[in-house]
Amino acid sequence: MESDLGGLIRLQKWQVQPASEVLSRAFIDDAELVQLVPEPHKREKLLRPLFRMSLNHGIWHGEVYAVSPDMEGVAVWLPSGVSDRKLWTMIRCGGLALLFKVGWKFLRKMKQDEAFASKLRRRLAPSPHWYLAVLGVDPRFQGKGYASRLLKPMLKRLDAAKLPCYVETSTEEYILIYQHFGFKVIHEAIMPGGGSQMWAMLRDKG
Numbered sequence: 001m002e003s004d005l006g007g008l009i010r011l012q013k014w015q016v017q018p019a020s021e022v023l024s025r026a027f028i029d030d031a032e033l034v035q036l037v038p039e040p041h042k043r044e045k046l047l048r049p050l051f052r053m054s055l056n057h058g059i060w061h062g063e064v065y066a067v068s069p070d071m072e073g074v075a076v077w078l079p080s081g082v083s084d085r086k087l088w089t090m091i092r093c094g095g096l097a098l099l100f101k102v103g104w105k106f107l108r109k110m111k112q113d114e115a116f117a118s119k120l121r122r123r124l125a126p127s128p129h130w131y132l133a134v135l136g137v138d139p140r141f142q143g144k145g146y147a148s149r150l151l152k153p154m155l156k157r158l159d160a161a162k163l164p165c166y167v168e169t170s171t172e173e174y175i176l177i178y179q180h181f182g183f184k185v186i187h188e189a190i191m192p193g194g195g196s197q198m199w200a201m202l203r204d205k206g
Contacts (some may be wrong), residue, residue: 005153006153009065011064011066011074015071019055019064019074020047020049020051022071022073022137023055024048024051026073026138026139026142027136028040031170031197032170032191032195035195035196050110051134054133054134055134058078058134062076062133063076063077064076064077065150065153067149071138072137074134075132075134075135075136076133076134077132078130078131079131080125080129080131080166109193116191117191117198125166129164129205130158131165131167132151132166151181163205164202164204165183165203167200168200169201170191170196170197170198172197175199178201181203182204183203185200185201187200
């Protein structure tokens with residue numbers, strides 16, 4: 001899956017820290033994160049270790065790309081076979097640092113949400129596919145086409161391989177963006193414990 005990147009750079013382990021900072025800024029107002037951690041200063045503190053964990057998982061088990069070395073935007077892609085994160089995998093990818101910052105209660109809630117989303121994903125997309133786990137553009141560069149630059153090369157490769165793509169969002173405005181690239185809403189759900197609304201979207205193979 002690595003040919004024809006359209007100018008994107010594939011992230012390495014040493015680039016996780018700056019990439020986590022970009023994603024932290026991009027997701028500071030994410031609906032589900034706001035629901036979990038309403039206080040902005042606390043939310044800001046946990047986002048970096050949270051995204052370091054997601055980036056490490058993506059580098060080890062999938063593919064992680066940035067628009068350029070300046071990291072205007074970052075995307076984490078996972079093949080369907082490894083999209084679920086077990087507790088030990090989370091710890092190995094940096095979850096221990098997150099645990100020290102937010103405690104077991106938050107980590108359990110996060111794992112509950114992950115289990116809910118994974119179960120839904122297996123039901124809605126049972127055949128082989130790629131999962132867009134994270135897509136974030138630094139707020140300084142939003143609205144300038146960077147999300148498109150992150151999406152197009154991978155979607156082109158998925159079309160060539162006749163593979164569908166699955167994504168979830170808890171931000172309603174993003175639905176139109178994903179629809180522009182051929183995704184369709186296939187399910188709406190409320191996250192466990194009275195969480196935020198989530199939309200599951202699928203882009204057909206080819």
